[in-house]
Amino acid sequence: MRTPAPDPEVNQALGTEHGLTPDEYAHVVRILGRTPSYTELGIFSVMWSEHCSYKSSKKWLKTLPTTAPWVIQGPGENAGVIDIGDGLAAVFKMESHNHPSYIEPYQGAATGVGGILRDIFTMGARPVANLNALRFGDPSDARTRYLVAGVVAGIGGYGNCMGIPTVGGETEFHSAYNGNILVNAMTVGIAQADRIFYSRAAGLGYPVVYVGARTGRDGIHGATMASAEFSEETEEKRPTVQVGDPFTEKLLLEACLELMAGDAIVGIQDMGAAGLTCSSVEMADKGGLGMDMDLDAVPLRADAMSAYEIMLSESQERMLMVLKPGREDMARAVFEKWELEFAVVGTLTDTGRLVVRRGGDVAADIPVGPLVGEAPEYDRPWEAPPGAAPLPDGVDHMPGPPEEVLERLLASPDLASKRWIWEQYDSTVMADTVAGPGGDSAIVRVHGTTRALAITSDCTPRYCKAEPKTGGMQAVAEAWRNLTAVGAKPLALTDNLNFGNPERPPIMGQLVACIQGMAEACRALDFPVVSGNVSLYNETDGEAILPTPTIGGVGLLDDVSRRGSLALTGEGETLILIGQTHGHLGCSLFLRDVHDLEAGPPPPVDLAAERATGDLVRDLIRDRLVTACHDVSDGGLYVAVAEMALAGGVGADLRAPEAPPLAAWLFGEDQGRYVVATNDPNAVLARAAEAGIAAAAIGRTGGNALTLGGQNAISLGKLRHANERWLPAYMAGSAEAG
Amino acid sequence: MKAAVIVFPGSNCDRDVAVALRQACGHAPVMVWHRETELPDVDLIVVPGGFAYGDYLRAGAMSAHSPVMRTVAKRAAAGVRVLGICNGFQVLVETGMLPGALMTNRDLKFVSRAVHVRVESADSVFTDGYRDGQVIRLPIAHHEGSYFADDNTLRTLEDRGLVAFRYVSADGAVNDDANPNGSQSGIAGLFNPERTVLGLMPHPERAADPDLGSTDGRPMFASLAAALA
Numbered sequence: 001m002r003t004p005a006p007d008p009e010v011n012q013a014l015g016t017e018h019g020l021t022p023d024e025y026a027h028v029v030r031i032l033g034r035t036p037s038y039t040e041l042g043i044f045s046v047m048w049s050e051h052c053s054y055k056s057s058k059k060w061l062k063t064l065p066t067t068a069p070w071v072i073q074g075p076g077e078n079a080g081v082i083d084i085g086d087g088l089a090a091v092f093k094m095e096s097h098n099h100p101s102y103i104e105p106y107q108g109a110a111t112g113v114g115g116i117l118r119d120i121f122t123m124g125a126r127p128v129a130n131l132n133a134l135r136f137g138d139p140s141d142a143r144t145r146y147l148v149a150g151v152v153a154g155i156g157g158y159g160n161c162m163g164i165p166t167v168g169g170e171t172e173f174h175s176a177y178n179g180n181i182l183v184n185a186m187t188v189g190i191a192q193a194d195r196i197f198y199s200r201a202a203g204l205g206y207p208v209v210y211v212g213a214r215t216g217r218d219g220i221h222g223a224t225m226a227s228a229e230f231s232e233e234t235e236e237k238r239p240t241v242q243v244g245d246p247f248t249e250k251l252l253l254e255a256c257l258e259l260m261a262g263d264a265i266v267g268i269q270d271m272g273a274a275g276l277t278c279s280s281v282e283m284a285d286k287g288g289l290g291m292d293m294d295l296d297a298v299p300l301r302a303d304a305m306s307a308y309e310i311m312l313s314e315s316q317e318r319m320l321m322v323l324k325p326g327r328e329d330m331a332r333a334v335f336e337k338w339e340l341e342f343a344v345v346g347t348l349t350d351t352g353r354l355v356v357r358r359g360g361d362v363a364a365d366i367p368v369g370p371l372v373g374e375a376p377e378y379d380r381p382w383e384a385p386p387g388a389a390p391l392p393d394g395v396d397h398m399p400g401p402p403e404e405v406l407e408r409l410l411a412s413p414d415l416a417s418k419r420w421i422w423e424q425y426d427s428t429v430m431a432d433t434v435a436g437p438g439g440d441s442a443i444v445r446v447h448g449t450t451r452a453l454a455i456t457s458d459c460t461p462r463y464c465k466a467e468p469k470t471g472g473m474q475a476v477a478e479a480w481r482n483l484t485a486v487g488a489k490p491l492a493l494t495d496n497l498n499f500g501n502p503e504r505p506p507i508m509g510q511l512v513a514c515i516q517g518m519a520e521a522c523r524a525l526d527f528p529v530v531s532g533n534v535s536l537y538n539e540t541d542g543e544a545i546l547p548t549p550t551i552g553g554v555g556l557l558d559d560v561s562r563r564g565s566l567a568l569t570g571e572g573e574t575l576i577l578i579g580q581t582h583g584h585l586g587c588s589l590f591l592r593d594v595h596d597l598e599a600g601p602p603p604p605v606d607l608a609a610e611r612a613t614g615d616l617v618r619d620l621i622r623d624r625l626v627t628a629c630h631d632v633s634d635g636g637l638y639v640a641v642a643e644m645a646l647a648g649g650v651g652a653d654l655r656a657p658e659a660p661p662l663a664a665w666l667f668g669e670d671q672g673r674y675v676v677a678t679n680d681p682n683a684v685l686a687r688a689a690e691a692g693i694a695a696a697a698i699g700r701t702g703g704n705a706l707t708l709g710g711q712n713a714i715s716l717g718k719l720r721h722a723n724e725r726w727l728p729a730y731m732a733g734s735a736e737a738g
Numbered sequence: 739m740k741a742a743v744i745v746f747p748g749s750n751c752d753r754d755v756a757v758a759l760r761q762a763c764g765h766a767p768v769m770v771w772h773r774e775t776e777l778p779d780v781d782l783i784v785v786p787g788g789f790a791y792g793d794y795l796r797a798g799a800m801s802a803h804s805p806v807m808r809t810v811a812k813r814a815a816a817g818v819r820v821l822g823i824c825n826g827f828q829v830l831v832e833t834g835m836l837p838g839a840l841m842t843n844r845d846l847k848f849v850s851r852a853v854h855v856r857v858e859s860a861d862s863v864f865t866d867g868y869r870d871g872q873v874i875r876l877p878i879a880h881h882e883g884s885y886f887a888d889d890n891t892l893r894t895l896e897d898r899g900l901v902a903f904r905y906v907s908a909d910g911a912v913n914d915d916a917n918p919n920g921s922q923s924g925i926a927g928l929f930n931p932e933r934t935v936l937g938l939m940p941h942p943e944r945a946a947d948p949d950l951g952s953t954d955g956r957p958m959f960a961s962l963a964a965a966l967a
Contacts, residue, residue, distance in 0.1 A: 156848050160879070161789045163750020247748050247792025254747075338747065424848045426879040428944045429787075431754040434951075445949060560949055 004306035007038035018045035046274035056502035080530025091125035094186035105150025118270035125189030137178030161246035166425035167442035179540025201287035208346035214301035219314025264327035293346035307363030382508035391600035403714035416726035454488030461546035463602035472517025479553030487621035488555030500544025524607035566630035567648030574681035579673030583664025590667035651703035741767035746790030762959035785826030798828030827937030838887030844920025867957025874954035876940035885921035903927035
């Protein structure tokens with residue numbers, strides 16, 4: 001082995017370079033009672049980075065509701081776990097890979113998928129579904145097309161090879177993401193409820209084992225990079241992006257699940273952000289133990305790696321586990337069968353210290369308790385977001401024939417079909433995908449049963465920007481509504497909070513208010529948060545992204561045959577709009593994309609009405625009273641009905657009421673609404689009246705066009721062309737994309 | 739019917755096809771690990787979809803040289819039926835058990851969607867459950883599925899009726915729009931000359947259950963189970 005380069009001298013300036021403030025650096029010196037070694041500085045800097053310590057958000061995350069009778073494990077583990085009956089559990093989480101994906105879109109997105117998959121199977125669950133929520137800059141920005149192509153290929157490249165279906169997600173465009181795209185990846189897995197694996201180390205003298213791929217220099221300081229703003233020098237950070245190998249991860253998945261079928265594993269933690277550092281420290285801390293590690297035993301891919309590099313590498317497809325003594329050979333045989341590395345790299349001690357040796361020398365000797373327990377936690381100053389100004393007069397005028405406005409909206413980047421994206425994802429592997437991309441929620445059958453999970457991801461960042469509290473509430477409510485729209489009972493959610501620089505009080509105010517809104521909605525809807533991830537510093541040259549608290553929701557269908565779909569299937573059925581319509585145009589896509597006006601307050605969210613309306617709709621689906629169901633969201637009622645018509649290839653005629661004005665009725669984004677199709681309108685209206693929910697017949701299905709009171713016909717063919725054409729044309733660089 | 743499913747380290751449709759086989763014949767197939775050199779006595783060998791060995795060189799290229807595939811080729815030569823689906827089709831082509839090559843899709847992208855294929859010949863143990871010319875709907879999910887062969891090979895395939903499935907429009911027409919990957923002559927699946935080996939890119943095992951929206955793949959497993967009972 002070549003000798004590693006000598007470590008640089010450690011001082012406060014080097015601490016600053018590592019992202020530690022002078023106070024934080026002084027605290028490190030205090031904890032150690034001396035100047036840290038270079039390796040120790042590296043360990044503290046990543047453990048205390050925003051990404052790993054949640055130091056700006058922790059205070060507020062604690063206010064989110066996290067419990068329910070069906071919650072087995074809330075936040076704080078690799079993923080959340082909920083009981084789905086029959087002795088089974090759903091294990092899920094969403095995680096961002098924003099910064100790496102902007103720098104190197106293919107690998108950034110691919111390793112984002114790899115990381116979230118590991119979080120799920122680390123807990124003993126077999127992943128059964130992937131989703132992703134993507135936000136890109138303005139389509140006219142020079143880099144956007146390249147980023148879309150790379151991110152989509154990276155997500156597909158990883159998930160497809162793993163053989164986990166990618167079943168849903170969302171993709172939006174806004175200039176606020178020009179310099180900071182969002183790549184939020186979610187995985188759902190299924191485990192036996194009594195066979196969940198946790199990251200807590202236990203057992204004095206028990207062996208600490210490294211498995212998976214070898215360690216290289218890739219990704220060193222990824223967590224620190226994810227905790228800083230971007231600037232002109234972003235290109236220089238490309239080497240800090242990890243490289244993914246989905247084939248190795250597939251082997252790791254199968255090997256881990258094979259070993260987990262026995263009783264050899266005491267605790268297990270994947271090596272994600274901050275690699276070996278984070279995994280060893282978290283395991284030791286949760287067990288209240290110390291850990292001695294000999295880095296000479298770590299399988300390396302590069303020559304002459306220092307202790308610092310080994311501890312901070314973010315090489316992918318690696319796991320750390322504590323085994324019961326004497327099970328090493330059996331475990332080694334499993335990993336050798338799958339042709340993976342297996343190395344005993346340490347033992348658990350009662351010293352409470354993480355001691356790391358390299359070449360016989362002690363490279364780090366840190367008390368684990370203070371390293372974790374004394375991590376900074378900030379109550380950052382925040383400014384309450386100003387309320388949105390009311391809309392100017394006259395915005396409800398229809399600037400042309402309504403069907404042409406509809407056509408234009410359906411061809412707009414946010415509403416255009418994302419088929420070009422999801423056809424690059426294998427959505428049917430594992431042969432349990434009942435409903436893939438394109439519906440309100442994906443539906444994935446629980447293998448070997450007639451039950452199914454419904455899964456969705458939602459957020460409306462323009463609402464969050466205008467009024468963060470309403471926006472946070474709306475994101476949770478919309479996820480709940482999308483699960484309901486397929487007939488599922490919403491059970492729990494994972495959140496991925498993407499914001500700008502929390503050191504700026506207005507940005508911190510967005511974070512605080514969004515969390516307040518989310519918490520209120522979670523409580524009102526019995527929809528707790530069981531896992532999540534925070535991504536801050538999404539700013540470039542001082543410009544922050546829109547506040548984007550992405551919600552990944554999971555629900556349960558007891559009988560998959562009683563499910564809702566948005567596709568209109570029959571002629572002559574009655575369309576019923578359920579929920580209250582006021583014609584709220586503030587923050588609507590109609591204003592933004594037709595009137596070029598991003599203004600006004602977002603639609604208010606009435607949580608009590610939301611819940612009552614959803615409970616009614618779920619019952620209607622279960623009782624087979626409706627043949628199609630779709631929630632009304634972006635673009636409003638007209639867009640919702642068009643989506644239903646396009647999905648089923650059946651047209652519809654709508655009859656507008658006297659009030660509100662036509663544009664507000666067609667394109668308003670009032671919350672808590674669903675459109676259903678039914679053969680038994682009297683029964684549906686009676687059930688709504690019984691429940692005290694507004695409901696009105698608004699038209700009939702049939703034909704191959706959309707009409708308004710028999711007028712303003714636009715063929716489904718024309719609408720389909722508008723809806724399907726934009727994204728492929730844009731990606732091909734065609735002028736047709738506009 | 740006794741069936742074996744070959745499992746490479748990167749196979750990921752092995753379970754799916756095992757479920758479809760079990761549904762068709764009432765019992766589970768034997769799963770055979772890629773390092774095995776012996777196969778149990780079976781009537782049908784399935785090479786499933788996935789990314790065997792990661793497919794970093796060329797889809798199916800490394801698998802073709804695996805220990806188990808030498809045994810599969812021997813059994814095939816002795817008349818045991820072999821079904822290769824997606825990556826399994828790529829493996830069968832790489833081993834030379836079927837002619838031609840599967841190249842990167844015309845659009846250079848992975849493609850996952852339901853497509854229409856026409857049953858070109860119902861005269862085999864694999865396709866006996868269909869009618870000649872029947873149009874069925876099956877999912878595809880691949881990056882390298884564009885079938886290529888030289889003119890002589892193509893002519894032989896056509897003359898001998900060895901094209902098993904062809905990509906078509908919903909009304910059965912062969913054209914560019916209906917061809918998802920640029921395969922020559924819209925070829926989606928092939929027989930060997932004895933019709934004892936079938937390779938196809940679409941996934942019949944993902945369309946064998948009403949909950950999944952299509953049961954068009956089911957007749958393939960049913961006819962195998964009936965013929966090899």
